[in-house]
Amino acid sequence: MKEQQYILENIDTFELKxxxxxxQCFRWNEQEDGSYTGIFKKNVINVKKEKNKIIFNGxxxxxxxxxxxxxxxxxxxxxxxxxxxxxxxxxxxTSIQYGKGIRLLNQDLWETIISFIISANNNIPRIKxxxxxxxxxxxxxxxxxxxxxxxxxxxxxLKNVTIEDYRKLGxxxxxxxxxxxxxxxxxxxxxxxxxxxxxxxxxxxxxxLTLSGVGPKVADCILLFSDLKRFEVFPIDVWVRRVMNxxxxxxxxxxxxxxxxxxxxxxERFGDLAGLAQQYLFYWRREA
DNA sequence: ACTCAGGTATTAC
DNA sequence: GTAATACCTGAG
Numbered sequence: 543m544k545e546q547q548y549i550l551e552n553i554d555t556f557e558l559k560x561x562x563x564x565x566q567c568f569r570w571n572e573q574e575d576g577s578y579t580g581i582f583k584k585n586v587i588n589v590k591k592e593k594n595k596i597i598f599n600g601x602x603x604x605x606x607x608x609x610x611x612x613x614x615x616x617x618x619x620x621x622x623x624x625x626x627x628x629x630x631x632x633x634x635x636t637s638i639q640y641g642k643g644i645r646l647l648n649q650d651l652w653e654t655i656i657s658f659i660i661s662a663n664n665n666i667p668r669i670k671x672x673x674x675x676x677x678x679x680x681x682x683x684x685x686x687x688x689x690x691x692x693x694x695x696x697x698x699x700l701k702n703v704t705i706e707d708y709r710k711l712g713x714x715x716x717x718x719x720x721x722x723x724x725x726x727x728x729x730x731x732x733x734x735x736x737x738x739x740x741x742x743x744x745x746x747x748x749x750x751l752t753l754s755g756v757g758p759k760v761a762d763c764i765l766l767f768s769d770l771k772r773f774e775v776f777p778i779d780v781w782v783r784r785v786m787n788x789x790x791x792x793x794x795x796x797x798x799x800x801x802x803x804x805x806x807x808x809x810e811r812f813g814d815l816a817g818l819a820q821q822y823l824f825y826w827r828r829e830a
Numbered sequence: 831a832c833t834c835a836g837g838t839a840t841t842a843c
Numbered sequence: 844g845t846a847a848t849a850c851c852t853g854a855g
Contacts, residue, residue, distance in 0.1 A: 565836065658836075665835040668852070714851025719838080757838045779836045800845095824836090 543684075546606035550596040555620035557643020558591055564644050564825040566767045568657055568670050569677075569694075579686075581677075583650055584693055585609055586686040601686050615645050615771075627819055630811055633789045634819055637826035644821060646767065651734050652727070653694040654768035659719050659755035661763075668712070675711045700724045719755025726753060743772045758801070766817040773817040776808040782820055785827035 550556075558578050562570040570580035577590035579600075587600035587610065602609045611617060624642070628635040656676075661669050673694070680695035680703065703724075708717035726732050732749060740746050743765065750761040762777035764770065776782075778801050786804045787796040790811075812819040 659838095661835095662837040663835065663850075664837090664852085665854080667854080669836080709851080712852065715838090715849090716851080755838065759837060763836075777836080781836075828836095 543601040543603070545599065545686075546602055548598045548607045548610060550598070550610075550616070552594050553596060553616070555624070555643055555645060556591070556596055556614075558589060560641050560643035560825070561614075561645050561647070563829070564641060564821055565828070566647055566821070567649060568661075568666075568673050581684070581691045581693060582613060582647075582653075584682065584684065585613075586684050586691045588686075601684060613648055615648055618645075620645060623815060623818060627812065627815055627822070630819075634812075634822065637822040640830050641822045641825040644818075644825065646771070646818065646821065648769040648771060649767055650694070651738065651764070651768040651770060652697060654764050655723065655750070655753065655756070656694075656720060658760045658763045658767075659723060659753075660713065660716055662716060662755065662757075662760060664714075664716075672712050679711065697724055697728050701728060716755060722754035723756070738770060743774060746770065746772070747775070762817075766821075774809075774814045776805060776812075776816040776820045778804055779824075781824050781828050785823045788827075789823075 558572075558576075562572075562578050562580070567580070569582070570578045572578055573588070575590070577588050579586065579588045581587075583603070585600060585602045587598055587602070587606075590597045590599070598606055598610050600606065624638050628638055657669070657673060660672050674692070677692035677694055680699045681693040684691045684693060700720075701724075703721070705717045705721045708720055713720060727734065732753060737746050737749060747761050747765060750756050750764055751758070756764070759777050759779055762775040765772040765775045766777060778786075783799060783804060784796055786807065787793055787799050790807050791799055791803065793799050808816045808820065
């Protein structure tokens with residue numbers, strides 16, 4: 543595959559740090575020049591921002607422009623969404639000003655499922671390390687600018703991998719979950735392509751919950767961060783619980799606040815944009 | 831040595 | 844249904 547380039551000019555919502563550090567992805571890394579390089583599907587892309595230009599460079603299976611338009615969700619009007627959310631209250635407005643450049647990526651559903659199973663009760667450096675080792679061991683190699691990159695392994699590529707193999711990669715207790723979920727998908731008990739076509743988000747959520755290692759939080763992350771792109775869900779992790787309690791509930795012990803209450807407040811306030819609201823609040827509380 | 835990190839599964843009321 | 848508890852691993 544040969545290198546391609548695509549330059550995008552005058553886009554309002556696009557900050558590299560906001561997009562890649564807001565917690566939605568694990569395979570983008572900052573380079574010495576401030577650009578980011580990442581791998582998704584069979585594409586390796588470097589993204590650089592210069593003034594009002596976004597420069598995409600990389601090796602793609604298809605046309606780089608179409609590839610990044612889809613992956614970076616370029617056809618959605620984030621300015622409009624931010625305007626709508628900012629009107630709701632000053633808290634969300636502040637968080638949006640902080641994470642003004644966030645866009646939610648259309649990440650491969652299978653990769654998102656496995657990545658967020660790995661994320662459970664884990665920390666980011668370790669999650670990234672595990673995913674890289676998985677890819678290096680079982681994915682395809684792609685060369686870009688003389689460097690080796692490895693694609694995220696497909697279900698087929700994990701077909702004969704044992705629980706012990708996973709344990710050796712540092713998966714910990716998540717080894718069985720990865721093994722069983724992969725098996726369920728390979729056996730067709732869960733059909734990912736069908737899932738994408740199902741407009742009933744709650745039905746899809748129930749289906750995701752049958753996968754080993756997928757609980758409520760992971761299911762919501764998958765719904766929001768994969769190419770399922772369901773913006774009405776509201777993943778609740780420790781940070782979101784913290785920020786929601788600080789802003790709207792003010793219980794003296796945040797760990798005692800029920801998920802139900804948080805979900806209710808989120809749905810009432812943010813409606814079908816709850817997912818994006820969650821992302822601004824999460825990023826703000828965690829990084830600011 | 832001990833706690834903590836993007837939760838889930840299991841078990842016990 | 845809701846609450847308590849164990850769980851790999853490695854960095855601080």
